[in-house]
Amino acid sequence: MRDLRTVNRARVLRTLYFDQPRSRQELAGLTGLSQASVSTVVGELITDGVVVEAGQVESDGGRPRVLLRVNPHHAAVVGVDVGETRVLVEVFDLTLERLAEATFPMSPDRQPADEVAARVLEGLHRCLAAIGPREVLGVGVGVPGVVEDGVVHAQTVGWHGVPLARMLREGTDLPLYLDNGANTLGQAEVWFGAGRGASDAVIALIGSGVGAGVIVGGALYRGVSGGAGEWGHTAVALDGRPCRCGALGCLEAYIGAYGVVDRYRSTTPGVPEDQEEALRALVSARTPEAERVLAETARYAGLGIANLINLFNPSRVVVGGWAGLLLGGRLLADVRAEVARHALRRPFEQTSIVLCELGPESVALGAATLPVAQFLATGGVRRPPRVERTGSASSTLR
Structure with missing residues (x-):
């Protein structure tokens, strides 16, 4: 009975957390629990200070329904x-x-x-x-x-x-x-951002380094030891640019901020020392040297995302990370075009490629x-x- 009460509490609380405010009657419909069970659980949650009342709403012919929400001040x-x-x-x-x-x-x-x-x-x-x-x-x-x-x-x-x-x-x-x-x-993007509602998605993180969170059937795929999603260390060029991991030709060496800024510095004097400032300068520049670096970055980003689509067949690829947002603001259309060149046609048609909504x-x-x-x-x-x-x-x- 104790386990059943915990399960019922978790079901009600999770439902309310992601879809609030709600009345007791609405929670019963959303959770599949009886109104009596929901009332018992809600009473416990209110007593514990986890849930609070959030006003009333008129009902059809009956008494006004009391709305509930998770108490933000509980913890x-x-x-x-x-x-x-x-x-x-x-x-x-x-x-x-x-x-x-x-x-x-x-x-x-x-x-x-x-x-x-x-x-x-x-x-x-x-x-x-x-x-x-x-x-x-x-x-x-x-x-x-x-x-x-x-x-x-x-x-x-x-x-x-x-x-x-x-x-x-x-x-x-x-x-x-x-x-x-x-x-x-x-997890942040699936809960509140551009990944919400997608049960099969890839969240691509592009910062100094590069990684990915792979969501399959609504669950995060971790691999045998939690090492799944090291997308940045998939090879995109044999005997290519050196990566910080010690290998050659890793995707990270081409689209991570570290590699992108390094290529820009090799062609342009006076690039800021700070990595984020340097990347901002590159994105805002309109010189031939900057255009070449950005075009190459878009090509490799498109190739990398196409590989994700061919491997996992996601409904959505969300590009985030501070560098991903900076680059994506200027290059997303070019990246999509490059993905179309490398991804299988049908999986590509089923995938949307969007930017992270929650910021850096x-x-x-x-x-x-x-x-x-x-x-x-x-x-x-x-x-x-x-x-x-x-x-x-x-x-x-x-």
Whole structure:
């Protein structure tokens, strides 16, 4: 009976979270539960402070119906984006409205794990101090590379078996949820952005590096050890440009910000040292040199996305990441044309290629969904993981 009550609480809470406000009668129809069961569950959720009343709406001939919504003030969650150019820490309320943030620039050529952990903890303490006393469900962290039980393997930044969860545990006792940044971006876009409603999609993250979150049948595909989605390290040129992973011809070397800016610098003097400023300068330039670099980038991006379409047959490809949004704003039409040249005709016809709707900070937002997903799965009962999780609560995205 206890398990059944948890299942019913989770069903009602999840339904309300993604489709609010709703009345008890509407929740019964949406969840398939009896009105008596819904009333019991809602009563418990209101008593626990998870759900609150949100006004009334007129009904057809009867008493006005009371509307319900998730209480945004019930708890806070933290999302962290460990990027290659910055560490971003953000605190959100339970409905993922931003409350506080802290940003720490990082050199893309130097990311010592202990320095990254220190920045995350500093940002965490600074943001929590800014919002005052409040219950926190947990801290989600999006990182580059493969995550296994709190240990990060990120070859491009020189992290080989870095025990990041253990390092963070030295400065906080909050529940920790670590996952690949492309996966957290994917969850944010599927919950609230351009991926919403797509059960088969690929979320392509293009920053300094390149990755992808692959959603199959509504669930995130992880592979045997969480390493699925390393799209940036698929080869697109034999004996091609050197990649930071040590191989030659990786897609990342052609469309990641690191590789794009490097090609631009080789043809143009006076390019800004900062990677993001350099990419902005390239996108806004109209010189022949800039046009050649952008045209080559569009060709390889189109080839890479065509490979995703041929492999996974998604209904949607969502391009995000700070560099993906900068490049996509100018090149998306060219990229689509290149995809059409390389993808099989029928899968291409079934796929839409769109830009991320949640902006360049969606990795941190997606990381914050990891503790929220755990909270929804338990029906609003706080049962923090005893050990660090690898985003396992996000395996089923809805």
